[in-house]
Amino acid sequence: MSFSFFRPSRPKTTQEFVKGVKDSLMALDTKTVVEVKALEKALEEVEKNFSTMRCMISGDGEVEPNVDQISQLALEICKEDVIALIIHNLHILGWEARKDLVYCWAILLKQKVGSTYCCVEYVENHFELLDSLVVSYDNKEIALNCGNMLRECVKFPTLAKYILESASFELFFKFVELPNFDVASDAFTTFKDLLTKHGDMVAEYLNIHYDEFFNLYEKLLTSANYVTKRQSVKLLSDFLLEPPNAQIMKRYILEVRYFKVMMTLLKDSSKNIQMTAFHIFKVFVANPNKPPEIKVILSKNHEKLVSLLHNLSGGKGADDEQFEEEKEIIIKEIERVSHLPNLEH
Structure with missing residues (x-):
């Protein structure tokens, strides 16, 4: 008599x-809205599988994850086109399944098999998946997961x-x-x-797409939304003043239209925005090769600008001392320009 059914x-x-x-x-693809029960069962199965995958990757608290098994897992999900299926079905998945998926995604992307990041290589061969993740910001249910x-x-x-x-x-x-x-x-x-992680690559992108990028970026700097404006001027300062973007910055500070944007931000009701705008404004003013149009604007507005800068103050400490020194240099330069002969007012 066999008792094999008792064996695990x-x-x-x-x-x-x-x-x-x-x-x-x-199975999610094959279910229609009419087959609600079948869809629920399929979703439960997906959720269970993602939970198991998370345990395989992170361990279960008692058993440590098996490195070879994780490598094998990464290889297999690429071989079976599971990554594409995951992204195409994100909008159907439940909250728990998406949470486990995001956790697994971060680890599997970094998983090397030999000398290759196999999941990254898979995405490189299916770049349209990145487009799918970007456009998913339009779906607030899955936007944060996709982000x-x-x-x-x-x-x-x-x-x-590719995304850039x-x-x-x-x-x-x-x-x-x-x-x-x-x-x-x-x-x-x-x-x-995207604009700060890979400096040299971003500099190359900005050099090629300078006009279209900064045309669009100007709209963010002049947005009626306070948060957008504040974040945008801070980000501009973060990436424009970095060494890889030195050539881009030299080009930017010759543009009268962007100088006018910085002057407007310098007068903003938010001290936060004013202070950040100052760090870009000062580069326009300190530029030894200022275009004549910028010199004229500085000369015509020098009294208002000097008054504005005198009233602009930082916090306390070493940073504030440096700020005050920079401010004095900029004020002196504005005064110098205002006394230049032959400026067309």
């Missing part, structure tokens, strides 16, 4: 597990470069002003990462 079932191999994940995700996933992607230069150069990058100028504050803030965080 054989643990699934990584290949079998990933096949199960794939099947559960594909987290995007920021993990942006850590890798090839993926960041894609048509979908322009959408960030819209997303950072969405009415939902959490989504807009998250979009701005991703936008900031």
Whole structure:
């Protein structure tokens, strides 16, 4: 007599597990709204699978994760096109499943198999998946999950470069002003990462796309939304004044229209915005190669500007001392320019 039914079932191999994940995700595609029960069952199966995947990757508190198994998991989800299925079905998944997925995504992207980040390589071969994640900011249910996933992607230069150069990058100028504050803030965080994580690459991008980028960026700096304006002038200061962007900055500070934007921000009712704008304004003024138009503007407005700068004060401490020194230098330069002969007023 056989009692084999009392024996514990054989643990699934990584290949079998990933096949199960794939099947559960594909089941979501085959269900219609009419088959509510079937869809619920499929969603439960996906949630269970993602929970198991998280345990495989992070351990369960008692058993440490198996490094070889994680490598195998990364390989298999690429081989079975599970990454594409995950992104295409994100909008259907429940909250718990999405939370586990975002956790797993961050670790699997960084997982090396030999000398290759296989999940990154998969995305490089399916760049349209990055576009799908970007446009998902328009869906507030999954926007924050997609934002987290995007920021993990942006850590890798090839993926960041694709997003920067894609048509979908322009959408960030819209997303950072969405009415939902959490989504807009998250979009701005991703936008900031794209412009600050890889300095040389960003400098190359800005050099090629200078006009279209700064045309769009000017709208953020002049936005009626206080948060957008404050974040945008701070971000501009963060990336424009960095060494890799030295050539971009030299080009920017020759532009009369952007000088006028900084003058307006310098008069903003927010001290925070005024102080940040000053750090860009001072570069325009200190530029030894100022265009004649900027000299004329400084000369015509020198009394108002000097008065404004005298009333502008930082906090306390070493930073404030440096600020006061810089301010005095800028005031002296404005006074000097105002006394130049042959300026067309």
